[in-house]
Amino acid sequence: DAGVIQSPRHEVTEMGQEVTLRCKPISGHNSLFWYRQTMMRGLELLIYFNNNVPIDDSGMPEDRFSAKMPNASFSTLKIQPSEPRDSAVYFCASSQGTGVLAESTDTQYFGPGTRLTVL
Amino acid sequence: QQPVQSPQAVILREGEDAVINCSSSKALYSVHWYRQKHGEAPVFLMILLKGGEQKGHEKISASFNEKKQQSSLYLTASQLSYSGTYFCGTVDRDDKIIFGKGTRLHILP
Numbered sequence: 001d002a003g004v005i006q007s008p009r010h011e012v013t014e015m016g017q018e019v020t021l022r023c024k025p026i027s028g029h030n031s032l033f034w035y036r037q038t039m040m041r042g043l044e045l046l047i048y049f050n051n052n053v054p055i056d057d058s059g060m061p062e063d064r065f066s067a068k069m070p071n072a073s074f075s076t077l078k079i080q081p082s083e084p085r086d087s088a089v090y091f092c093a094s095s096q097g098t099g100v101l102a103e104s105t106d107t108q109y110f111g112p113g114t115r116l117t118v119l
Numbered sequence: 120q121q122p123v124q125s126p127q128a129v130i131l132r133e134g135e136d137a138v139i140n141c142s143s144s145k146a147l148y149s150v151h152w153y154r155q156k157h158g159e160a161p162v163f164l165m166i167l168l169k170g171g172e173q174k175g176h177e178k179i180s181a182s183f184n185e186k187k188q189q190s191s192l193y194l195t196a197s198q199l200s201y202s203g204t205y206f207c208g209t210v211d212r213d214d215k216i217i218f219g220k221g222t223r224l225h226i227l228p
Contacts, residue, residue, distance in 0.1 A: 042121070042206075042218055042219070042220050042221065043161070043206060043208075043218040044218070045215065045216050045217075056214065056215065058215065059215070091160055091161070100214050101148075101149070101210045101214045101215070101216055102148035102149055102210045102211075102212070102214050103148070103149070103168065104149070104166070105149075105166045105168065106166075107163045107166075108151075108163055109163070110160035110161050110162070110163075111160060112159075112160055113160055
Protein backbone atom coordinates (compact mmCIF):
# COMPACT_ATOMS: atom_id res chain seq x y z
CA ASP A 1 0.00 0.00 0.00
CA ALA A 2 1.29 3.45 -0.90
CA GLY A 3 0.11 5.01 2.32
CA VAL A 4 -1.50 8.43 2.53
CA ILE A 5 -0.45 10.60 -0.40
CA GLN A 6 -0.29 14.37 -0.19
CA SER A 7 0.50 16.94 -2.84
CA PRO A 8 2.26 19.19 -3.28
CA ARG A 9 5.02 18.42 -0.78
CA HIS A 10 6.12 22.04 -0.74
CA GLU A 11 4.21 25.15 -1.69
CA VAL A 12 5.46 28.71 -1.71
CA THR A 13 2.94 31.39 -2.52
CA GLU A 14 2.31 35.08 -2.03
CA MET A 15 -0.13 36.58 0.36
CA GLY A 16 -3.60 36.79 -1.12
CA GLN A 17 -3.22 33.83 -3.44
CA GLU A 18 -5.43 30.76 -3.32
CA VAL A 19 -3.78 27.56 -2.12
CA THR A 20 -5.14 24.05 -2.59
CA LEU A 21 -3.68 21.08 -0.76
CA ARG A 22 -4.57 17.56 -1.83
CA CYS A 23 -4.82 14.24 -0.06
CA LYS A 24 -5.44 10.66 -1.12
CA PRO A 25 -6.22 8.43 1.88
CA ILE A 26 -5.33 4.78 2.18
CA SER A 27 -7.73 2.66 0.15
CA GLY A 28 -10.51 1.24 2.31
CA HIS A 29 -10.14 3.84 5.03
CA ASN A 30 -13.32 5.60 6.01
CA SER A 31 -12.07 8.53 8.07
CA LEU A 32 -9.88 11.39 6.95
CA PHE A 33 -8.27 14.09 9.08
CA TRP A 34 -6.58 17.38 8.25
CA TYR A 35 -3.99 18.71 10.73
CA ARG A 36 -1.79 21.80 10.86
CA GLN A 37 1.54 21.94 12.67
CA THR A 38 3.49 25.07 13.61
CA MET A 39 6.19 25.76 16.14
CA MET A 40 3.97 28.17 18.00
CA ARG A 41 0.73 26.22 18.14
CA GLY A 42 1.92 22.64 17.75
CA LEU A 43 -0.26 20.04 16.09
CA GLU A 44 -3.92 21.01 15.60
CA LEU A 45 -6.85 19.10 14.16
CA LEU A 46 -8.59 21.27 11.59
CA ILE A 47 -11.40 19.03 10.34
CA TYR A 48 -12.26 15.39 9.95
CA PHE A 49 -14.56 13.37 7.68
CA ASN A 50 -16.33 10.06 8.17
CA ASN A 51 -17.50 8.39 4.94
CA ASN A 52 -16.81 11.63 3.05
CA VAL A 53 -19.05 13.67 5.38
CA PRO A 54 -17.49 16.47 7.48
CA ILE A 55 -18.03 15.59 11.14
CA ASP A 56 -16.23 18.36 13.00
CA ASP A 57 -14.80 21.50 11.42
CA SER A 58 -14.53 23.51 14.61
CA GLY A 59 -10.76 23.52 14.27
CA MET A 60 -10.83 25.39 10.97
CA PRO A 61 -9.31 28.74 11.88
CA GLU A 62 -11.59 30.98 9.83
CA ASP A 63 -13.73 31.27 6.74
CA ARG A 64 -10.66 31.50 4.53
CA PHE A 65 -10.21 27.76 5.08
CA SER A 66 -12.46 25.16 3.45
CA ALA A 67 -12.20 21.41 3.00
CA LYS A 68 -14.01 18.98 0.76
CA MET A 69 -14.10 15.26 0.25
CA PRO A 70 -15.98 14.59 -3.00
CA ASN A 71 -15.29 10.85 -2.86
CA ALA A 72 -13.61 8.22 -0.71
CA SER A 73 -10.24 8.60 -2.39
CA PHE A 74 -9.70 12.35 -2.49
CA SER A 75 -9.84 15.40 -0.27
CA THR A 76 -8.77 19.02 -0.62
CA LEU A 77 -7.98 21.77 1.84
CA LYS A 78 -8.25 25.22 0.35
CA ILE A 79 -7.06 28.54 1.73
CA GLN A 80 -8.39 31.65 0.02
CA PRO A 81 -6.93 34.21 0.41
CA SER A 82 -3.74 32.96 2.02
CA GLU A 83 -1.89 34.96 4.68
CA PRO A 84 1.67 34.67 6.07
CA ARG A 85 0.32 33.28 9.36
CA ASP A 86 -1.01 30.28 7.44
CA SER A 87 2.57 29.11 6.91
CA ALA A 88 2.78 25.65 8.45
CA VAL A 89 3.06 21.97 7.67
CA TYR A 90 -0.33 20.53 6.81
CA PHE A 91 -0.83 16.82 7.40
CA CYS A 92 -3.57 14.57 6.16
CA ALA A 93 -4.26 11.30 8.01
CA SER A 94 -6.69 8.45 7.46
CA SER A 95 -8.06 5.61 9.56
CA GLN A 96 -10.29 2.62 9.01
CA GLY A 97 -13.17 3.23 11.40
CA THR A 98 -15.98 5.72 11.40
CA GLY A 99 -16.82 5.82 15.08
CA VAL A 100 -16.60 8.82 17.30
CA LEU A 101 -13.09 9.79 18.27
CA ALA A 102 -13.76 9.26 21.97
CA GLU A 103 -14.44 5.55 21.40
CA SER A 104 -12.08 4.87 18.53
CA THR A 105 -8.95 2.78 18.78
CA ASP A 106 -8.22 3.03 15.07
CA THR A 107 -4.71 3.91 14.04
CA GLN A 108 -4.37 7.18 12.18
CA TYR A 109 -1.85 6.95 9.34
CA PHE A 110 -0.30 10.28 8.49
CA GLY A 111 0.80 11.45 5.07
CA PRO A 112 4.20 13.09 4.59
CA GLY A 113 2.72 16.58 4.87
CA THR A 114 2.71 19.73 2.74
CA ARG A 115 5.03 22.49 3.85
CA LEU A 116 3.27 25.75 3.03
CA THR A 117 5.08 29.08 3.01
CA VAL A 118 3.07 32.23 2.42
CA LEU A 119 5.24 35.26 1.69
CA GLN B 120 -7.29 23.31 26.91
CA GLN B 121 -4.06 21.87 25.69
CA PRO B 122 -2.78 18.91 27.73
CA VAL B 123 0.48 19.46 29.57
CA GLN B 124 3.37 17.15 28.83
CA SER B 125 6.34 16.63 31.09
CA PRO B 126 9.22 16.67 30.87
CA GLN B 127 9.64 19.03 27.94
CA ALA B 128 12.88 17.34 26.97
CA VAL B 129 14.98 14.43 28.17
CA ILE B 130 18.36 13.01 27.25
CA LEU B 131 19.08 9.36 27.92
CA ARG B 132 21.81 6.88 27.24
CA GLU B 133 20.89 3.83 25.24
CA GLY B 134 19.38 1.20 27.50
CA GLU B 135 17.95 3.62 30.07
CA ASP B 136 14.26 3.99 30.83
CA ALA B 137 12.04 7.05 30.40
CA VAL B 138 8.57 8.13 31.45
CA ILE B 139 6.62 10.85 29.66
CA ASN B 140 3.54 12.26 31.33
CA CYS B 141 0.45 13.90 29.87
CA SER B 142 -2.15 15.59 32.02
CA SER B 143 -5.34 17.45 31.26
CA SER B 144 -7.70 19.73 33.15
CA LYS B 145 -10.68 18.16 31.37
CA ALA B 146 -12.38 14.79 31.71
CA LEU B 147 -10.88 12.49 29.11
CA TYR B 148 -12.34 9.71 27.04
CA SER B 149 -9.16 8.59 25.35
CA VAL B 150 -5.50 9.42 24.92
CA HIS B 151 -3.44 9.03 21.76
CA TRP B 152 0.35 8.77 21.68
CA TYR B 153 2.50 9.59 18.64
CA ARG B 154 6.21 9.86 17.91
CA GLN B 155 7.57 12.30 15.35
CA LYS B 156 11.10 12.44 14.02
CA HIS B 157 12.47 15.69 12.70
CA GLY B 158 11.10 16.51 9.26
CA GLU B 159 8.77 13.53 9.23
CA ALA B 160 5.10 12.89 9.91
CA PRO B 161 3.82 11.71 13.29
CA VAL B 162 3.69 7.95 13.70
CA PHE B 163 1.01 6.27 15.78
CA LEU B 164 2.11 4.44 18.92
CA MET B 165 -1.11 3.58 20.73
CA ILE B 166 -4.54 4.73 21.89
CA LEU B 167 -5.91 4.19 25.36
CA LEU B 168 -9.62 4.38 26.15
CA LYS B 169 -10.95 5.31 29.56
CA GLY B 170 -10.98 2.33 31.85
CA GLY B 171 -7.50 2.62 33.30
CA GLU B 172 -6.04 0.09 30.95
CA GLN B 173 -2.40 -0.27 30.23
CA LYS B 174 -1.26 -1.07 26.74
CA GLY B 175 2.02 -1.71 25.16
CA HIS B 176 4.07 -3.46 22.60
CA GLU B 177 7.66 -4.52 22.96
CA LYS B 178 9.35 -2.00 25.21
CA ILE B 179 6.89 0.87 24.87
CA SER B 180 3.78 0.89 27.02
CA ALA B 181 1.32 3.41 28.40
CA SER B 182 -1.24 3.80 31.12
CA PHE B 183 -4.34 5.97 31.44
CA ASN B 184 -5.76 7.10 34.76
CA GLU B 185 -9.07 8.71 33.85
CA LYS B 186 -9.76 9.86 37.42
CA LYS B 187 -6.56 11.85 37.47
CA GLN B 188 -6.97 12.80 33.82
CA GLN B 189 -3.43 11.62 33.20
CA SER B 190 -1.60 9.27 30.91
CA SER B 191 2.01 8.13 31.01
CA LEU B 192 4.18 6.62 28.30
CA TYR B 193 6.90 4.21 29.42
CA LEU B 194 9.99 3.57 27.32
CA THR B 195 12.01 0.64 28.62
CA ALA B 196 15.62 -0.08 27.69
CA SER B 197 15.59 2.76 25.19
CA GLN B 198 17.08 2.31 21.75
CA LEU B 199 18.60 4.91 19.45
CA SER B 200 15.53 4.63 17.23
CA TYR B 201 13.35 5.95 20.07
CA SER B 202 14.73 9.46 19.60
CA GLY B 203 12.16 12.00 18.51
CA THR B 204 9.35 14.13 19.83
CA TYR B 205 6.50 12.38 21.60
CA PHE B 206 3.02 13.87 21.52
CA CYS B 207 -0.03 12.98 23.49
CA GLY B 208 -3.45 13.83 22.09
CA THR B 209 -6.40 13.89 24.44
CA VAL B 210 -10.03 13.37 23.45
CA ASP B 211 -12.74 14.86 25.64
CA ARG B 212 -16.53 14.75 25.74
CA ASP B 213 -16.70 17.20 22.86
CA ASP B 214 -15.01 14.51 20.76
CA LYS B 215 -12.11 16.78 19.89
CA ILE B 216 -8.49 15.73 19.94
CA ILE B 217 -6.04 18.26 21.34
CA PHE B 218 -2.30 17.66 21.31
CA GLY B 219 0.29 18.60 23.88
CA LYS B 220 3.40 20.58 22.96
CA GLY B 221 5.49 17.44 22.86
CA THR B 222 8.41 15.92 24.74
CA ARG B 223 11.76 15.82 22.94
CA LEU B 224 13.64 12.63 23.62
CA HIS B 225 17.27 12.22 22.63
CA ILE B 226 19.05 8.90 23.05
CA LEU B 227 22.82 8.87 23.23
CA PRO B 228 24.84 5.80 22.24
